Amino acid sequence: MAVDRPGHGHSDRPAFETPGHQADLIHRLLRQLRIVRPVIVGHSWGGALALIHAVAYPDDVAGLVLVGTRARVQPAADDTLRRIVRVPIVGDVLRHTFLVPLGRGIVEQGLADAYAPEPVPPDAVGEARALWLRPGQVAATVVDTELLQIALVQYEPRFASLQIPVTILVGDADSLLPESLALHAQIPHATLRVLPGTGHMVPRTQPSVIAQAVADVRAAAGLSRAGR
Secondary structure, eight states: OOOOOTTSTTOOOOSOOOHHHHHHHHHHHHHHTTOOSOEEEEETHHHHHHHHHHHHSGGGOOEEEEESOOOSOOOOOOOHHHHHHHSTTHHHHHHHTTHHHHHHHHHHHHHHHHHTTSOOOTTHHHHHHHHHTSHHHHHHHHHHHHHHHHHHHHHGGGGGGOOSOEEEEEETTOTTHHHHHHHHHHSTTSEEEEETTOOSOHHHHOHHHHHHHHHHHHHHTTOOSSOO
C-alpha cells in the first residue's frame, strides 16, 4: 500500500498539516484498514515522517525501511523563491503564473541532481512536471520543507528510543548521505547499507533492493511471510 501525503500526488491538503498531523493521519488510516504492526517504508521527506510515526506510535510499527531519508535539522538555506512562495497572496499569484514556465527548468535540474550519477529515466521528466508544477503541490512542498525543520527539533532526539528493526538505505552520491550516517550512529542496532554509484532516487532505480530490505525487516520483526 502506498499513501499520498496531504497535498502531494492526487490528495487534497488542509491549510495546516504538520508532520505530526500527517503521522496521526497515517495511524488513523492503518487502524481503519485494520493493518496491524506494518513495516513502513519512507523515502526522503517520507522517511522522516516514518520515523516520526514510529516514535509517536512505537507499539504499532513492526519495523522501518528508510531510503535516502531526512533525519536531521538542516542548516537554514537562503532560498528566496521558497520564501516568496510562502507569502500569502503573493505566493498564490506566483504559483499560478510565473512559476509554471520557470518551474520546468527547476524540475529538470532537480531530477538530474536527484538521480545523479545515474541518468534520468525518459518518462520521469514528464511525470514530474505533471505532478510537481501544480499550484497545490508547490504550496505543499514549500510548506512541508519549513514544517519538517520545526518538527525535527522536537522529534530528532527521540529517534534513539526506537527498538524496532530499522534498515537504512542510501546512495553513496545522495546529498542526504550524512543524515543517514548520523541516524545510524543514533540507532546503532539499525542496518545501514550504502549503495555504490547511486543517487537519491533509489525507489525508481533499485526497487528490488527496497523489497529485499522489507523482507529482511519483516523477518527480524518475526512476521510471517503471509502476515501483514
